[in-house]
Amino acid sequence: MFSEVDPRSPTPLYDQIASRIRIAIAAGDLVPGRSLPSVRHLASRLRVNPATVVQAYRALAADGFVEMRQGSGTFVCEVGTGRKESERSAQARQLVRGLLSEAARRGLSAGDVAAAFRAELGSEVE
Amino acid sequence: MFSEVDPRSPTPLYDQIASRIRIAIAAGDLVPGRSLPSVRHLASRLRVNPATVVQAYRALAADGFVEMRQGSGTFVCEVGTGRKESERSAQARQLVRGLLSEAARRGLSAGDVAAAFRAELGSEVE
DNA sequence: CCTACTGTATTGGTTTACTAATACAATAGG
DNA sequence: CCTATTGTATTAGTAAACCAATACAGTAGG
Numbered sequence A, B: 001m002f003s004e005v006d007p008r009s010p011t012p013l014y015d016q017i018a019s020r021i022r023i024a025i026a027a028g029d030l031v032p033g034r035s036l037p038s039v040r041h042l043a044s045r046l047r048v049n050p051a052t053v054v055q056a057y058r059a060l061a062a063d064g065f066v067e068m069r070q071g072s073g074t075f076v077c078e079v080g081t082g083r084k085e086s087e088r089s090a091q092a093r094q095l096v097r098g099l100l101s102e103a104a105r106r107g108l109s110a111g112d113v114a115a116a117f118r119a120e121l122g123s124e125v126e
Numbered sequence C: 001c002c003t004a005c006t007g008t009a010t011t012g013g014t015t016t017a018c019t020a021a022t023a024c025a026a027t028a029g030g
Numbered sequence D: 001c002c003t004a005t006t007g008t009a010t011t012a013g014t015a016a017a018c019c020a021a022t023a024c025a026g027t028a029g030g
Helices: A013-027 A039-046 A050-062 A085-105 A110-125 B013-027 B039-046 B050-062 B085-105 B110-125
Strands: A066-069 A073-076 B066-069 B073-076
Touching (some): A013 B085, A039 A050, A085 B085, A085 B110, B013 B039, B013 B050, B039 B050, B085 B110
Protein backbone atom coordinates (compact mmCIF):
# COMPACT_ATOMS: atom_id res chain seq x y z
CA MET A 1 0.00 0.00 0.00
CA PHE A 2 2.46 2.65 1.16
CA SER A 3 5.30 0.62 -0.19
CA GLU A 4 7.33 2.66 -2.58
CA VAL A 5 7.78 6.00 -4.28
CA ASP A 6 9.74 7.18 -7.32
CA PRO A 7 12.06 10.15 -6.76
CA ARG A 8 12.82 10.43 -10.48
CA SER A 9 9.20 10.84 -11.52
CA PRO A 10 8.15 14.27 -12.77
CA THR A 11 5.22 14.14 -10.37
CA PRO A 12 6.38 15.35 -6.97
CA LEU A 13 6.90 12.92 -4.10
CA TYR A 14 4.25 14.50 -1.91
CA ASP A 15 1.82 14.23 -4.79
CA GLN A 16 2.53 10.54 -5.31
CA ILE A 17 1.95 9.87 -1.65
CA ALA A 18 -1.25 11.92 -1.49
CA SER A 19 -2.62 10.31 -4.64
CA ARG A 20 -2.26 6.79 -3.32
CA ILE A 21 -3.97 7.60 -0.09
CA ARG A 22 -6.71 9.51 -1.85
CA ILE A 23 -7.43 6.56 -4.07
CA ALA A 24 -7.33 4.17 -1.14
CA ILE A 25 -9.87 6.28 0.68
CA ALA A 26 -12.10 6.65 -2.35
CA ALA A 27 -11.94 2.90 -2.91
CA GLY A 28 -12.86 2.20 0.70
CA ASP A 29 -9.57 0.52 1.58
CA LEU A 30 -9.14 3.12 4.28
CA VAL A 31 -12.28 3.46 6.35
CA PRO A 32 -13.27 6.69 8.13
CA GLY A 33 -11.82 7.03 11.61
CA ARG A 34 -8.83 4.89 10.85
CA SER A 35 -5.46 6.43 11.57
CA LEU A 36 -2.81 6.84 8.91
CA PRO A 37 0.84 6.04 9.58
CA SER A 38 2.57 8.77 11.51
CA VAL A 39 4.50 11.33 9.56
CA ARG A 40 7.81 9.94 10.73
CA HIS A 41 6.92 6.28 10.26
CA LEU A 42 5.74 6.73 6.70
CA ALA A 43 8.70 8.97 5.95
CA SER A 44 11.25 6.42 7.10
CA ARG A 45 9.42 3.62 5.32
CA LEU A 46 9.39 5.55 2.03
CA ARG A 47 12.89 6.93 2.56
CA VAL A 48 11.76 10.52 2.29
CA ASN A 49 11.85 13.51 4.58
CA PRO A 50 9.06 13.77 7.17
CA ALA A 51 8.24 17.22 5.82
CA THR A 52 7.40 15.66 2.48
CA VAL A 53 4.85 13.37 4.12
CA VAL A 54 3.51 16.36 5.99
CA GLN A 55 2.99 18.13 2.69
CA ALA A 56 1.08 15.12 1.38
CA TYR A 57 -1.09 14.85 4.49
CA ARG A 58 -1.70 18.58 4.42
CA ALA A 59 -2.95 18.40 0.85
CA LEU A 60 -5.31 15.60 1.83
CA ALA A 61 -6.52 17.61 4.80
CA ALA A 62 -7.16 20.61 2.56
CA ASP A 63 -9.41 18.44 0.41
CA GLY A 64 -11.21 17.14 3.47
CA PHE A 65 -10.01 13.58 3.12
CA VAL A 66 -8.17 13.42 6.42
CA GLU A 67 -7.87 15.34 9.65
CA MET A 68 -4.57 16.02 11.37
CA ARG A 69 -4.63 16.17 15.16
CA GLN A 70 -1.46 17.29 16.84
CA GLY A 71 -0.27 14.78 19.40
CA SER A 72 -2.73 12.10 18.24
CA GLY A 73 -2.21 11.42 14.58
CA THR A 74 -3.86 11.76 11.20
CA PHE A 75 -7.26 10.19 10.65
CA VAL A 76 -9.51 9.46 7.71
CA CYS A 77 -12.54 11.74 7.69
CA GLU A 78 -16.15 10.70 7.39
CA VAL A 79 -16.48 12.20 3.94
CA GLY A 80 -14.36 10.02 1.66
CA THR A 81 -16.65 7.99 -0.57
CA GLY A 82 -19.75 9.50 0.93
CA ARG A 83 -18.77 13.05 0.15
CA LYS A 84 -21.63 15.41 -0.47
CA GLU A 85 -22.96 15.19 -3.96
CA SER A 86 -22.96 18.96 -4.50
CA GLU A 87 -19.32 19.18 -3.54
CA ARG A 88 -18.39 16.37 -5.88
CA SER A 89 -20.25 17.84 -8.81
CA ALA A 90 -18.79 21.29 -8.20
CA GLN A 91 -15.29 19.91 -8.26
CA ALA A 92 -16.02 17.84 -11.32
CA ARG A 93 -17.38 20.86 -13.16
CA GLN A 94 -14.30 22.85 -12.33
CA LEU A 95 -12.14 20.09 -13.75
CA VAL A 96 -14.22 19.94 -16.90
CA ARG A 97 -14.04 23.70 -17.36
CA GLY A 98 -10.26 23.49 -17.17
CA LEU A 99 -10.27 20.72 -19.73
CA LEU A 100 -12.40 22.67 -22.15
CA SER A 101 -10.25 25.77 -21.95
CA GLU A 102 -7.15 23.68 -22.45
CA ALA A 103 -8.80 22.06 -25.45
CA ALA A 104 -9.65 25.46 -26.89
CA ARG A 105 -6.06 26.50 -26.42
CA ARG A 106 -5.06 23.64 -28.68
CA GLY A 107 -7.62 24.47 -31.28
CA LEU A 108 -9.95 21.62 -30.33
CA SER A 109 -13.69 22.18 -30.29
CA ALA A 110 -16.06 21.10 -27.56
CA GLY A 111 -17.34 18.53 -30.03
CA ASP A 112 -13.89 17.01 -30.34
CA VAL A 113 -13.71 16.68 -26.60
CA ALA A 114 -17.20 15.23 -26.37
CA ALA A 115 -16.34 12.61 -28.95
CA ALA A 116 -13.14 11.71 -27.14
CA PHE A 117 -15.04 11.51 -23.90
CA ARG A 118 -17.58 9.08 -25.30
CA ALA A 119 -14.82 7.02 -26.88
CA GLU A 120 -12.86 6.89 -23.66
CA LEU A 121 -15.71 6.06 -21.34
CA GLY A 122 -17.62 3.76 -23.60
CA SER A 123 -20.87 2.64 -22.01
CA GLU A 124 -20.06 4.03 -18.57
CA VAL A 125 -21.26 7.42 -19.60
CA GLU A 126 -24.84 6.22 -19.85
CA MET B 1 -6.12 40.89 -31.29
CA PHE B 2 -2.53 40.99 -30.10
CA SER B 3 -3.36 43.88 -27.88
CA GLU B 4 -2.46 43.12 -24.33
CA VAL B 5 -0.99 40.59 -21.96
CA ASP B 6 -1.03 40.16 -18.19
CA PRO B 7 2.37 39.78 -16.49
CA ARG B 8 0.76 39.00 -13.14
CA SER B 9 -1.24 36.07 -14.41
CA PRO B 10 -0.12 32.62 -13.26
CA THR B 11 -0.17 31.48 -16.88
CA PRO B 12 3.15 32.42 -18.48
CA LEU B 13 3.39 35.27 -20.96
CA TYR B 14 4.50 33.06 -23.82
CA ASP B 15 1.54 30.82 -23.12
CA GLN B 16 -0.93 33.68 -23.19
CA ILE B 17 0.47 34.83 -26.51
CA ALA B 18 0.48 31.35 -28.03
CA SER B 19 -3.05 30.66 -26.84
CA ARG B 20 -4.51 33.71 -28.48
CA ILE B 21 -2.87 32.97 -31.78
CA ARG B 22 -3.88 29.32 -31.59
CA ILE B 23 -7.47 30.27 -31.05
CA ALA B 24 -7.35 32.85 -33.81
CA ILE B 25 -6.04 30.23 -36.21
CA ALA B 26 -8.58 27.64 -35.11
CA ALA B 27 -11.36 30.20 -35.53
CA GLY B 28 -10.16 31.11 -39.00
CA ASP B 29 -9.27 34.70 -38.12
CA LEU B 30 -5.76 33.95 -39.29
CA VAL B 31 -5.79 32.26 -42.66
CA PRO B 32 -3.03 29.88 -43.81
CA GLY B 33 -0.13 31.59 -45.52
CA ARG B 34 -0.63 34.82 -43.69
CA SER B 35 2.38 36.19 -41.86
CA LEU B 36 2.33 36.88 -38.15
CA PRO B 37 3.84 40.04 -36.68
CA SER B 38 7.61 39.85 -36.46
CA VAL B 39 9.08 38.76 -33.18
CA ARG B 40 10.36 42.26 -32.44
CA HIS B 41 7.19 44.04 -33.51
CA LEU B 42 4.91 41.93 -31.38
CA ALA B 43 7.34 42.09 -28.49
CA SER B 44 7.46 45.89 -28.48
CA ARG B 45 3.70 46.10 -28.90
CA LEU B 46 3.10 43.79 -25.92
CA ARG B 47 5.96 45.29 -23.91
CA VAL B 48 7.70 41.97 -23.49
CA ASN B 49 11.06 40.61 -24.46
CA PRO B 50 11.46 39.36 -28.04
CA ALA B 51 12.63 36.02 -26.66
CA THR B 52 9.27 35.59 -25.00
CA VAL B 53 7.48 35.97 -28.32
CA VAL B 54 9.97 33.56 -29.84
CA GLN B 55 9.02 31.01 -27.21
CA ALA B 56 5.36 31.47 -28.07
CA TYR B 57 5.97 31.14 -31.79
CA ARG B 58 8.18 28.14 -31.19
CA ALA B 59 5.42 26.40 -29.24
CA LEU B 60 3.01 27.08 -32.09
CA ALA B 61 5.53 25.75 -34.59
CA ALA B 62 5.98 22.58 -32.51
CA ASP B 63 2.24 21.99 -32.74
CA GLY B 64 2.29 22.59 -36.47
CA PHE B 65 0.23 25.76 -36.35
CA VAL B 66 2.88 28.04 -37.82
CA GLU B 67 6.19 27.85 -39.63
CA MET B 68 9.16 30.07 -38.81
CA ARG B 69 11.41 31.06 -41.70
CA GLN B 70 14.60 32.86 -40.81
CA GLY B 71 14.89 36.12 -42.66
CA SER B 72 11.30 36.02 -43.90
CA GLY B 73 8.96 35.77 -40.98
CA THR B 74 6.49 33.44 -39.29
CA PHE B 75 3.55 32.12 -41.30
CA VAL B 76 0.32 30.30 -40.55
CA CYS B 77 0.45 26.71 -41.80
CA GLU B 78 -2.13 24.95 -43.94
CA VAL B 79 -3.32 22.78 -41.08
CA GLY B 80 -5.10 25.09 -38.65
CA THR B 81 -8.80 24.49 -38.82
CA GLY B 82 -8.41 21.75 -41.36
CA ARG B 83 -6.14 19.67 -39.22
CA LYS B 84 -6.48 15.97 -39.72
CA GLU B 85 -9.39 14.52 -37.86
CA SER B 86 -7.38 11.62 -36.49
CA GLU B 87 -4.83 13.98 -35.01
CA ARG B 88 -7.51 16.07 -33.38
CA SER B 89 -9.28 13.10 -31.86
CA ALA B 90 -6.02 11.60 -30.62
CA GLN B 91 -5.12 14.79 -28.85
CA ALA B 92 -8.61 15.13 -27.44
CA ARG B 93 -8.52 11.59 -26.10
CA GLN B 94 -5.20 12.22 -24.42
CA LEU B 95 -6.66 15.27 -22.73
CA VAL B 96 -9.68 13.32 -21.57
CA ARG B 97 -7.52 10.53 -20.19
CA GLY B 98 -5.59 13.08 -18.18
CA LEU B 99 -8.82 14.52 -16.87
CA LEU B 100 -10.14 11.14 -15.78
CA SER B 101 -6.97 10.23 -13.92
CA GLU B 102 -6.98 13.59 -12.22
CA ALA B 103 -10.60 13.06 -11.28
CA ALA B 104 -9.77 9.65 -9.83
CA ARG B 105 -7.00 11.24 -7.81
CA ARG B 106 -9.60 13.43 -6.20
CA GLY B 107 -11.95 10.60 -5.50
CA LEU B 108 -14.37 11.47 -8.30
CA SER B 109 -15.90 8.75 -10.38
CA ALA B 110 -16.23 8.72 -14.15
CA GLY B 111 -19.92 9.25 -13.63
CA ASP B 112 -19.28 12.47 -11.73
CA VAL B 113 -17.17 13.72 -14.60
CA ALA B 114 -19.74 12.69 -17.18
CA ALA B 115 -22.45 14.56 -15.32
CA ALA B 116 -20.29 17.65 -15.04
CA PHE B 117 -19.48 17.40 -18.71
CA ARG B 118 -23.11 17.31 -19.71
CA ALA B 119 -23.91 20.17 -17.36
CA GLU B 120 -21.07 22.26 -18.70
CA LEU B 121 -21.69 21.69 -22.36
CA GLY B 122 -25.44 21.71 -22.27
CA SER B 123 -26.89 21.01 -25.70
CA GLU B 124 -23.61 21.34 -27.53
CA VAL B 125 -22.70 17.80 -26.72
CA GLU B 126 -25.44 16.41 -28.95
C1' DC C 1 4.36 14.48 36.28
C1' DC C 2 7.11 12.99 32.54
C1' DT C 3 8.35 10.57 28.71
C1' DA C 4 7.61 9.05 24.22
C1' DC C 5 4.89 9.72 20.75
C1' DT C 6 2.03 12.81 17.65
C1' DG C 7 1.75 17.07 14.26
C1' DT C 8 3.70 22.26 13.56
C1' DA C 9 6.67 25.89 12.13
C1' DT C 10 10.72 28.02 10.26
C1' DT C 11 14.58 27.94 7.49
C1' DG C 12 17.67 26.73 3.71
C1' DG C 13 19.46 24.43 -0.46
C1' DT C 14 18.48 22.58 -5.17
C1' DT C 15 16.23 22.49 -9.12
C1' DT C 16 13.27 24.11 -12.78
C1' DA C 17 10.35 27.36 -15.36
C1' DC C 18 10.09 31.86 -17.01
C1' DT C 19 11.73 36.15 -18.79
C1' DA C 20 15.27 39.07 -20.39
C1' DA C 21 19.61 40.59 -22.69
C1' DT C 22 22.90 40.30 -26.24
C1' DA C 23 25.31 38.68 -30.15
C1' DC C 24 24.73 35.76 -34.38
C1' DA C 25 22.89 34.10 -39.13
C1' DA C 26 19.82 34.10 -43.03
C1' DT C 27 16.65 36.42 -46.26
C1' DA C 28 14.50 40.20 -49.00
C1' DG C 29 14.72 44.33 -51.59
C1' DG C 30 16.68 48.42 -53.26
C1' DC D 1 26.23 44.21 -53.13
C1' DC D 2 24.52 46.05 -48.88
C1' DT D 3 21.39 47.31 -45.61
C1' DA D 4 17.41 46.62 -43.02
C1' DT D 5 14.50 43.11 -41.36
C1' DT D 6 13.69 38.50 -40.24
C1' DG D 7 14.44 34.34 -37.00
C1' DT D 8 18.43 31.83 -34.03
C1' DA D 9 21.41 30.85 -30.26
C1' DT D 10 23.63 31.50 -25.91
C1' DT D 11 23.82 33.30 -21.48
C1' DA D 12 22.05 35.22 -17.26
C1' DG D 13 18.87 36.75 -13.69
C1' DT D 14 14.43 36.04 -11.05
C1' DA D 15 10.88 33.53 -9.01
C1' DA D 16 8.65 29.53 -7.64
C1' DA D 17 8.26 24.59 -6.51
C1' DC D 18 10.16 20.94 -4.11
C1' DC D 19 12.57 18.54 -0.64
C1' DA D 20 15.25 18.38 3.50
C1' DA D 21 16.76 19.73 8.23
C1' DT D 22 15.96 21.32 12.74
C1' DA D 23 13.68 23.11 16.60
C1' DC D 24 8.97 23.71 18.57
C1' DA D 25 4.23 22.40 20.67
C1' DG D 26 0.41 19.50 21.86
C1' DT D 27 -1.38 14.73 23.39
C1' DA D 28 -1.53 10.10 25.39
C1' DG D 29 -0.20 6.79 28.74
C1' DG D 30 2.57 4.88 32.29
